[in-house]
Amino acid sequence: MKTISSVVEHYIKTKPFLLSALSQGIINLTSLARTMMPELEQELGKDIKQGAVVMSLKRLSEDLDFRVNHKIVKVLKNIGEITVRSSLTDFSFAVSDTILNKQAELIKTINANPDVFYTSSRGVNETNIVVSSSIKNVVEKLFSDEKQIARTEDLASITVKLPKDNISTPGVYYYIFQRLAWEGIIINEVISTSFEFTILVSEEEVDLAFKVIKDLKNL
Template sequence: MSQGKEKNSIAREVAKWLDKQPYIRVCLAQHLVNYSSLARRVQAQLNIKNFDAVMVAIRRYSKTLKGVQDISTKLQRVLSNSRLEIRTGINVYVLNQGLSEYIKELSGYVHIIKGFEYYLLITDTELGSPFSKKHENLVEIRIKSPEEIESTPGVVFYIYEKLFERNINIIETYSCWTDTLILIQKNELVSALEALEELGVS
């Protein structure tokens, strides 16, 4: 293989790898990456010996990410203009049959989601009827964002990423227009609020 073809092949291989690394892509777009350190990591991951070719490929790739940087700025604006509401005592029930026998038990706060095989019933009521699975006494975090969230990619990704960094497990999550709702265990609430505060959500 000629030297030019080899470099083009390496560039494609590096770009393909970087496409699968969202955290690194964001840092590259914001010029927060040490190229030499990243090049050595890419070399190890892809078993490429030509360090210089990897460096060139990374620099070339980073120049294609201006759009990511622009989106990141817009994303941060959406998050900083979002507000939190907290609701405790939420129960989640997985039902494998119709809702008719449960309706008479329901009062107060109720959300119903229909999947392919099951219903998901989210409520502050404790059910006595049989169900397939339950999570009780959860906390609901409701993030109320501006309408701009509809045209801003990555908002939910950033939120989930922050919770993931703190090892917070999301029991259920769903959205209603500009509201993003996340259900977690009660003992993880403080850590979750700290994570969201780091994003500018309060």
């Protein structure tokens, strides 16, 4: 049986930014209830009182404050080393039968220069290669026969080490990316392992992105 509390919770959970704002107590519950009521009444098939919606939102926000903040903040406070690299170029190539051989040649070149940044990720149809801009000409030459889908220059990377309990705590990545989105930061690419993730942003936004992530440790 549908109740006011259940439809209110469903409404909030389908709107991630609203969910975050509610959990942080930065939203006017009365105004939110007024906005929600037409949809809730349609869902329940009857008229409801605004006060009942407000009370459901209040209970939900208190519950979210515990579930979201206490678990996630514990992980974020233990964020490890944050490493920034600048002057990067991101290449995107179509997957082919020969592209792995080209990558092997590129890795041989990079191994001779440990100061060069390199990372790669492969999807179903695309392979991304991110390198220091100082060797972008090497990539262009080695992959000249491959189908280049896109190339983005003047990028910077931010690599973050996460504590081991991040893999058993839901919402950690969402919380981080939500904070970056609130600041209007555009993420060009995300590359992750079990306990580490790297984001690529424009060099113009890297200082702000670094501050946002660093500040998470002080929540």
